[in-house]
Amino acid sequence: MNLTAPAKSTVHSKPNALLSEYTTFRLGGACRELIACAYPQELESTILDLNKRNENFILIGGGSNLVVADQGIKATVIRYLSCQPIIIKEENDLIISGSTLLDHAVLFALENSLEGLNYASGIPGTVGGAIVGNAGAFGKQVGDYLKSVCILTKQGVKKEIPASDLGFRYRHSNLKETGDIVLWGRFGLSWAARDPLLTERQDILKLRSEKHPNLQTHPCAGSFFRNIEPTSRAERRQATGWFLEQAGGKSLSVGGAKIFDRHANIIVKSNGCTSQDVHDLHLLMAKAVKEKFSLDLEREVRFVGNFRGMPAETQGFIW
Ligand SMILES: Cc1cc2nc3c(=O)[nH]c(=O)nc-3n(C[C@H](O)[C@H](O)[C@H](O)COP(=O)(O)OP(=O)(O)OC[C@H]3O[C@@H](n4cnc5c(N)ncnc54)[C@H](O)[C@@H]3O)c2cc1C
Secondary structure (H helix, E strand, O other), X not given: OXXXXXXXXXXXXXXXXXXXXXXXXXXXXXXOEEEEXXXXXXHHHHHHHHHHOOOOEEEEOOOOOEEEOOXXXXXXXXXXXXXXXXXXXXXXXXXXXXXXXXXXXXXXXXXXXXXXXXXXXOOOOEHHHHHHHOOEEOOXXXXXXXXXXXXXXXXXXXXXXXXXXXXXXXXXXXXXXXXXXXXXXXXXXXEOOHXXXXXXXXXXXXXXXXXXXXXXXXXXXXXXXXXXXXXXXXXXXXXXXXXXXXXXXXXXXXXXXXEOOOOOOEEEEOOOOOHHHHHHHHHHHHHHHHHHHOOOOOEOOEEEOOOOOOOOOOOOOEO
């Protein structure tokens, strides 16, 4: 297994692709063109080519943290995702392409008796998306085990930088501001017996299936708002779902956008749902918590494109 692109290119493009087919919310209109690629080199040459042609683009991975506008976007969308893991093992380090699905990376680590990624079992999306958003669960996050990352700036400059330069904090890295693209990441893991890792993974998957919506029946983008910042260093983050529930959030809905019955911080799509419904419902949820607790919720899910009522100062395609 290596990160080098095969002779037969995986790059393919589709004009006017519907973004509802590439996001877990199953919502969103068309983009100008969707270019799919799996390997770092292919992504690099795609971006260099778009830059040469002065074309606007955005990059997505698994589309599991996005709500795309109903009218779509007037830009090219690059989808950096591989259905097969693209990973090199160097002793206890794994060098993983940003396009590899996070859960495939977890399985690869487990099969190689490596510990450090197991907590991420079942988190949708790619390793690239997980690094950008410092995805996590059970008190652990991607930034904890990342040693370095190879990025490509939007202008096409490639460099490897230490993970400590990424400013990781709760569900955040500096990459959210810079817009730099993750080609691959190097994770430092440690040896562990395989069977306990497997048991732990199965327990996590079971827990997740009890708590999280099944994407086939309840399309969504996971938790909509970030958990609440602690008021002192001694405290942990408080679950936003609890505040939403106390504020009557579970009874809210707009059109086909509803609250998941087992988790007040998750909006799910039902019949007739539009992206604008989701946008409007998230405003109602934030208003309910503000009125009851005087707390301002911070959004975790990212919007792509234009929505009625979006902040005037919002610029760019992803906000
Ligand atoms: C059912 C469900 C459960 C979830 N549970 C969790 C959970 O437990 N913990 C958690 O943290 N999250 C969770 N999420 C949210 C989501 O899975 C994560 O945020 C995930 O890491 C997003 O990855 P993605 O590839 O889908 O990114 P996308 O949604 O495609 O993109 C998200 C952002 O990342 C950027 N991006 C994507 N790939 C790259 C790249 N290679 N380089 C630079 N930027 C990139 C995009 O431009 C965009 O700004 C859940 C979502 C769902 C639907």
